Amino acid sequence: MASIVCCCSLKTSPNIQTWSHxxxxxxxxxxxxxxxxxxxxxxxxxxxxxxxxxxIPCVRLLNAxxxxxxxxxxxxxxxxxxxxxxxxxxxxVLSSGQTPPYMVILxxxxxxxxxxxxxKEGSSRVAGVVVVAPSTNPPEGFSPHxxxxxxxxxxxxxxxxPALAHxxxxxxxxxxxxxxxxxxxxxxxxxxxxxxxxxxxxxxQEHNRGGNGSNPQYPLCAMQLxxxxxxxxxxxxxxxxxxxxxxxxxxxVCDPLGDYNVWAATRPLNTTTKGHKMFESVxxxxxxxxxxxxxxxxxxxxxxxxxxxxxxLAAAHALRNVTQAAQPNRTILxxxxxxETFDYIGSSRMVYEMMNNQxxxxxxxxxxxxxxxxxxxxxxxxxxLHSDPVSRRNDSVNQELVxxxxxxxxxxxxxxxxxxTSQPLPPSSFQRFLRARPIPGVVIENHDSRFSNRxxxxxxxxxxxxNVTYPPNLTPEEQFEQPLEIAKALTEVATTVARALYVQxxxxxxxxxxxxxxxxxxxxxxxxxxxxxxxxxxxxxxxSELASHLVDRPTNFYVGVTQQSSEPTLLVQYLLANLTxxxxxxxxxxxxxxxxxxxxxxxxxxxxxxxANGTVRESFCVRSTVHLSKAxxxxxxxxxxxxxxxxxxxxxxxxxxxxxxxxxxxxxLEKLTLGVGVGVLLASLFLTYIISSKADILFSSGREPxxxxx
Numbered sequence: 001m002a003s004i005v006c007c008c009s010l011k012t013s014p015n016i017q018t019w020s021h022x023x024x025x026x027x028x029x030x031x032x033x034x035x036x037x038x039x040x041x042x043x044x045x046x047x048x049x050x051x052x053x054x055x056i057p058c059v060r061l062l063n064a065x066x067x068x069x070x071x072x073x074x075x076x077x078x079x080x081x082x083x084x085x086x087x088x089x090x091x092x093v094l095s096s097g098q099t100p101p102y103m104v105i106l107x108x109x110x111x112x113x114x115x116x117x118x119x120k121e122g123s124s125r126v127a128g129v130v131v132v133a134p135s136t137n138p139p140e141g142f143s144p145h146x147x148x149x150x151x152x153x154x155x156x157x158x159x160x161x162p163a164l165a166h167x168x169x170x171x172x173x174x175x176x177x178x179x180x181x182x183x184x185x186x187x188x189x190x191x192x193x194x195x196x197x198x199x200x201x202x203x204x205q206e207h208n209r210g211g212n213g214s215n216p217q218y219p220l221c222a223m224q225l226x227x228x229x230x231x232x233x234x235x236x237x238x239x240x241x242x243x244x245x246x247x248x249x250x251x252x253v254c255d256p257l258g259d260y261n262v263w264a265a266t267r268p269l270n271t272t273t274k275g276h277k278m279f280e281s282v283x284x285x286x287x288x289x290x291x292x293x294x295x296x297x298x299x300x301x302x303x304x305x306x307x308x309x310x311x312x313l314a315a316a317h318a319l320r321n322v323t324q325a326a327q328p329n330r331t332i333l334x335x336x337x338x339x340e341t342f343d344y345i346g347s348s349r350m351v352y353e354m355m356n357n358q359x360x361x362x363x364x365x366x367x368x369x370x371x372x373x374x375x376x377x378x379x380x381x382x383x384x385l386h387s388d389p390v391s392r393r394n395d396s397v398n399q400e401l402v403x404x405x406x407x408x409x410x411x412x413x414x415x416x417x418x419x420x421t422s423q424p425l426p427p428s429s430f431q432r433f434l435r436a437r438p439i440p441g442v443v444i445e446n447h448d449s450r451f452s453n454r455x456x457x458x459x460x461x462x463x464x465x466x467n468v469t470y471p472p473n474l475t476p477e478e479q480f481e482q483p484l485e486i487a488k489a490l491t492e493v494a495t496t497v498a499r500a501l502y503v504q505x506x507x508x509x510x511x512x513x514x515x516x517x518x519x520x521x522x523x524x525x526x527x528x529x530x531x532x533x534x535x536x537x538x539x540x541x542x543x544s545e546l547a548s549h550l551v552d553r554p555t556n557f558y559v560g561v562t563q564q565s566s567e568p569t570l571l572v573q574y575l576l577a578n579l580t581x582x583x584x585x586x587x588x589x590x591x592x593x594x595x596x597x598x599x600x601x602x603x604x605x606x607x608x609x610x611x612a613n614g615t616v617r618e619s620f621c622v623r624s625t626v627h628l629s630k631a632x633x634x635x636x637x638x639x640x641x642x643x644x645x646x647x648x649x650x651x652x653x654x655x656x657x658x659x660x661x662x663x664x665x666x667x668x669l670e671k672l673t674l675g676v677g678v679g680v681l682l683a684s685l686f687l688t689y690i691i692s693s694k695a696d697i698l699f700s701s702g703r704e705p706x707x708x709x710x
Contacts, residue, residue, distance in 0.1 A: 052196045052659040058188040059296040060229040060652040062238055062254060063343075064642045068180070069652075071229035072128065072187040078224045079103035079127025080664065081204045087115055094122040098215050101127040103223040105200060108134045108142075113177040120184055128187040128225045130659075131295075132197050137464055141454030144294045147176035149457075153343035153647065154431040156424055161390050164424040170449050172426055173456050180294045180457070187225040189659055190295045190459070203661055218666035225659045230254070231652035236641035238650060254650040255561035258632035259338040261346045262289070262573050264316070264580055264625045266323040266332040266505075268602035271627065275357035281330040282361050283505045285497070286347070286371040286429050287312040288340040289568050291557040293459040300462040301557035302530050303453045307376040307466070307490060309336055309572065310525045314494035314517040315372075317579035319502060322511050329506030330367055334580075336572050337429050338631035339559040341457065343647035346631035347429035351436050352646075353629070363433075368401050368504060369441030371430045372497055374453055376466050377446055377489040382415035383496070386443040388425050388434055397440035401504055405442065408499035411512055412492050419448050426451075444497070463530035463554065476552075480527050480535045487523040494522065525575070529555045533571060540611050541578040544619075546570055547609060561651050562632050573626060577606055581624025591621035 060069035082093055082102040087110065093102045104119060104126060111131045119126050148167035156165040163169065191197050203221035210216040231238035231254035238254035270277070287309040291301025316334050323332070339345025353359040354366075375383065385402055392398040402418065409416040425431055428443045446452055455461040463469070466486050470479040494517035502515060528538050534550040542550070549567055560566045584591075584605075591607040603623050610618040635646040642648070665673075691698065 049660040049662045050199060052191065052200075052661070054192055054194070054196065055225075055657065055659045056190040056295045056297055057225075057227045057657050058184070058190075058294055059227070059654065060231060061257075062231055062233070062235045062650045062652065064235055064644070064648040066183070066234055067232065067652075068183050069229070070184040070186065070188045070227065071652075071654075072225050072227045074228045076224045076226040076228075077101075077103075077127045077187055078222055078664075081105060081200065081208050081221045081223055081661070083201065083204050084110055084115075086110070090115065090118055094118065094125055097125070099220060100125040103127045103225070104129045105204070106131045108132060109138060111142075113179050116179060116182070116184075120182070123185055126186055128189070128223070129184075130200075130223070130225075131188065131190045133190050133192055133298075133459060135193055137455065137460040137462070141175045142458050142460055143173055143175040143177065143454070143456040144179035145173060145176045145292075145457035146178050146181060147171055147173050149173060149176070149341075149427040150343055150431075152644075153348075154425075154427065155388070155434040156431075160435075161424075164389075169422070169424055170426075173451050175451075175454060176456065180292070187227040188294075189225055189227070190298065200661060207663065218669065219663040221661060222664040223659060223661045226656045227654060228656070229652040229654050231650065234641075235648045235650045238652070239636075239639075239641050252653060254652050256632060256636045257339055257342050257559050257647070257649040257651055258345055258562040258630070258636075259290075259559050259566050259569050260573075260628040261338055261350060261631045262336040262569060262576060263627055263629060264334045264576050266319065266580075266625075267327060268625050269331065269333075269360045271360055271602055274359060276362045277360070277365055280361060280365050281367045282333045282365050283330050283367050283501060284333050284335055284369045284433075285312060285315070285501055286335045286337060286369060287373075288346075288429060289336050289338050289557065289572060290341050290559040290566075291461065292341050292457050292559075293461075295459060297556055297558065298459045299457075299556050299558040300459065300530065300554050301457075302461050302463055302466050302468070303374050303376050304456055304461055305557050305568075306526070306529050307374055308372040310522060310529065311375050311490055311494040311497060312336070312372045313525065313572070313575060313579055314491065314522050315498035315501065316576065317521060318495060318498040318515050318517045320580050322502065322507070322515055326507065326511055328502060330504075332501050332505050333361070334576065336576075338566070338569060339633075339647070340429055342559065342649040343633075344429060344432045345559070345633050345647045345649070347432040348646055349631055349634060350629065351432050352634040355436060359629070363437055363439070366433070366439055368397055369430050369433055369439055370401065370405075370497070370501060370504065371428050371441065371443045372493075373426065373428060373443055373445040374451070375444060375446050375490070375493045376486065377414075377493060381446055381452070382417055383409065383493065384445050384448050385416055385418050386423070386425050386428075386445055387418075387441065389422055391434055391438040391440070395438075395440055398442070401440060401442050401500075404503045405444070405496070405500045407503065407509070408496045408512070411499060412496045414492050414496050416496075417448075423449060444493075463526075466526070466530070468526050468530050476532065477536060479531065480524060480537070481520075482523065482527075483519065484523045484526060487519050487526055490526070491517045491519040491522045521579070529568070529571070533567070536612075538571065538575075539609060541574045541608055541622075542570070543574075543607055544609050544617075546574075559631075565628075569628075573628060574606065574608065577604070577622050577624040577626040578608075581606075581622045581626070583620050584623045586621050588619070588621070 058070035060071050079101040080099045083105045151166050207221040208216050241253050291299045291305040293299050337346030354362045430441045433439045498515050499512045532552045534552050555567050588607050591605045594605045604626050606622045610620050633647040635643040635648050
């Protein structure tokens with residue numbers, strides 16, 4: 001028997017060795033395939049997903065009491081695409097559709113409070129919403145802001161004329177739906193009407209639209225949106241989480257909204273000594289710099305913000321020469337406030353610093369306030385001079401300011417009028433000064449008892465709304481030089497403001513004819529802020545390190561967070577210096593040290609690019625009185641995150657904002673695929689076990705015994 005076994009062993013040994021070598025080659029080949037798969041995984045992903053460009057999300061904001069905005073789950077939300085054609089079609093999304101959850105595609109006309117609140121109530125069947133931004137503005141108007149903006153942070157309250165509080169007397173923004181202040185537990189994105197939206201519609205038509213009312217067949221077109229927000233609940237909660245340090249690099253979950261205010265004076269003010277200035281009387285000329293919309297990164301603010309601060313910049317330029325030649329008795333302080341949309345962040349900060357001797361002047365130094373609000377004039381419209389019915393009682397200074405405005409308007413041809421004596425102030429930065437003490441002041445607006453702006457704080461408050469348009473055959477530089485009709489009206493407003501400020505500051509009326517705003521500068525600023533900041537003039541007035549901030553798109557007027565200065569703040573800072581300052585012959589080194597000689601510490605020096613001369617720029621130094629001051633709510637310095645006196649708005653942080661579409665298989669096919677995969681896995685494990693248990697036989701060397709018998 002032994003010999004027979006040996007003979008058998010000798011005969012089978014070569015086959016086993018061959019099989020062993022084949023198995024080794026198979027393993028090597030499998031490893032090679034696995035390596036190739038890992039190398040090509042990106043290309044496989046590109047074949048599965050179509051990434052969307054220019055996705056603009058709704059993000060989460062928080063304040064002292066709650067959170068607003070939108071977010072996705074940590075891994076992104078996935079839903080089958082459904083293009084909503086009408087409000088009646090909502091039934092498919094909310095109840096009758098057989099393949100929930102749905103990613104709803106909305107045309108802008110259907111982006112209404114009624115539809116969005118129904119989607120919110122049925123959020124278990126809604127994975128997200130995508131709003132297609134139109135190429136033209138809706139004629140009926142649209143405002144997702146409150147109907148009563150900043151109603152809890154102005155001057156009118158239960159202790160200050162309660163009859164005027166909460167817009168009881170005047171509803172300023174009747175088109176306001178309050179949609180921007182709702183919370184949604186699914187992501188909401190905006191997409192431009194471009195190639196992305198065409199791809200989405202084509203995918204929907206080919207895969208998701210069933211014929212004759214029948215359910216569509218798999219595979220279906222689906223979308224995934226990523227916009228997970230780190231902060232939750234309210235500002236107090238997220239700021240407390242910011243303070244928890246369990247690692248060397250703690251992860252922040254939210255940041256306070258804020259930026260910098262920009263200010264300049266017609267004569268240098270001592271910036272080293274804070275608090276009250278003896279014998280100093282100041283007329284504040286104010287405008288706001290910020291705006292917002294429902295979506296993050298889209299805040300054109302053409303009417304709500306740009307018209308006011310452009311008019312004030314032009315007025316400051318018109319006053320430059322006359323205030324240097326014939327300085328009035330009082331100092332004019334130009335102030336541009338940031339964060340006013342969110343409970344008056346910038347103005348409340350300045351008032352707080354004035355009350356606590358942290359500013360260059362205090363409240364006792366303020367003679368009066370003239371604020372320039374929404375002043376985009378159209379044919380047959382007029383300027384309205386708003387003042388507070390409480391503080392103007394027995395106030396001769398307030399009436400003097402109104403008379404000076406009427407005098408100035410009479411010299412420019414601008415029609416002005418006053419609302420009824422019982423009407424309160426519209427939402428304005430001036431309210432924060434009145435909240436501290438009864439200071440004389442007027443707010444200039446283009447409306448009487450309700451906003452004329454039909455797109456207040458929305459993505460449609462843009463250049464088109466102000467008719468800032470150009471012939472299609474012009475180059476960008478030719479557009480920049482093109483005069484505009486709206487600029488002519490805004491120039492008249494700027495001239496009126498400049499002349500009124502000069503007389504209010506104690507200047508002589510005989511100088512008024514020499515004070516004129518420049519319509520070319522107004523046109524160029526409208527183009528620079530509302531069309532594209534990357535133009536020849538803006539390039540000249542900024543330093544080289546900020547040239548990259550100039551872009552070929554409209555300026556975003558959202559205030560942002562305190563970690564960085566926003567685009568409008570930087571642009572207004574350097575434009576104001578250029579329009580009110582003077583060029584000085586100093587070296588770049590002396591300019592950067594911000595002094596021309598040892599005693600000149602109150603002026604500010606800026607080294608800017610200058611005009612291009614071939615490939616070289618003719619840089620120069622500008623001396624001005626332009627400064628920046630904090631536009632951060634005092635609540636964060638005081639750590640009063642539940643404050644009712646100051647803004648407490650914060651913005652959540654996030655890690656990824658993106659969207660993509662792909663085809664999704666039917667659940668039955670997915671279950672079958674999973675079952676087959678599990679079966680293959682179990683078979684592989686069983687085969688591996690068998691091979692392992694017989695390894696001593698299968699992988700033996702098959703050597704011939706030394707005493708073999710034949």
